[in-house]
Amino acid sequence: MSPLATSQLSLWDLEPPPEADSPAPNAAEHTSRAAAPTSDAELAALFLRVFRRLDIARPEPRFDAAYRPFTGLRSTIRLRHGRVEARVSDLLIGAPAAAVEALAEILLAQLYRQRPSAEARQCYRAYVTQPELRGKLEQTRRERGVKRLLPPRGRYFNLQLIFEDLNARFFSGELSPVRIGWSPHRSRTVLGHYDSAHRTITISRAFDSPSVPGYLLEYLVYHEMLHARHPVERNGSRRVIHSPAFVADEKRFPDYERAIRRLRRLSGRVD
16 A cells, blocks of 8 residues: 555445445444544544454554544545544534444545445444434535535526526426526536535536537426425435436426436436
8 A cells, every 4th residue: 555545435425335244333223322532532542443443454553533624424534654644524523432433444444445344334324314413414514615606697598597487387486596506617527416505506517508408408407406396305324316206307397308318428417
C-alpha cells in the first residue's frame, strides 16, 4: 500500500455485501448498547480496537480520529506515513457505540481493501436510516449546507416558466413552489436533481442548448417535480426513491418513452 491512501463513505455506499466472517456488532442489539465516544481521543481508541479485532495483516498505525461538522453522514479515512486519519460526522455523537464501531470497521476495511462483515454494514445502516436521524440530517443540511444554483433563466430556456407550465398541466397548480435553476457546471453524469432539504431542483446546464428538444427538458423538470410530490419512502432499511405512485405519475408524461430513450443514449443519471 502506498504511503498515502484514502477512502470515504456516505450512507448510500452501503449496498448489501457478500457474507464475511469477521465478527461485528449485532444490528439487532445496536439500540441497547452504550453511547458512542464523545471525545476525539475516545474515537481514536475505538478505531484502534476495531483495527485489532479485524486482525489486519499490516503494521499497526497510529490513529488520529475526530468528529467534524459535515453537512451529512459522510465520513473519510486515509493512511498517511503510518498514521490513520479518520474524520466522522458529528451527527454520530451520541449514537450507539455499536453503530460507530460498525462504521469504523467499514472504513478500515475500505482503506485496507478488505470486505467488511455484512453484520457491520447492516448495523450501521439500521441506525442511520432511523426516521428520527433522517429528520435531524435534513435539518442539519438546511443549516450547514449551501446550495449553489444558477438563475432559472438560461440562454435558451427559462426553467421557472417550464416549472410553472408543468405545475399547471400536471399538478393543477398545487405543487408547492421550489427554487429551480441551472447547475454551475455542464454535467453529463448528473442531469437533474431534487434536494428535499433545500427544496431545490437543479438541471444540468448542458441542457441549456438549442440542440435540446423542448420535450426532453420538460421531462427532466417533471421528473424532479415528482420527487417533490412523492418523497422517499422506507421499506425497512431500504430507501424507495421511485415508489409505485411515482412511476405511475411519471408515465403520464406524454413523451415519456421518447425522453427515456434519448436520455439512455446520453448515459446520464436523473436523481
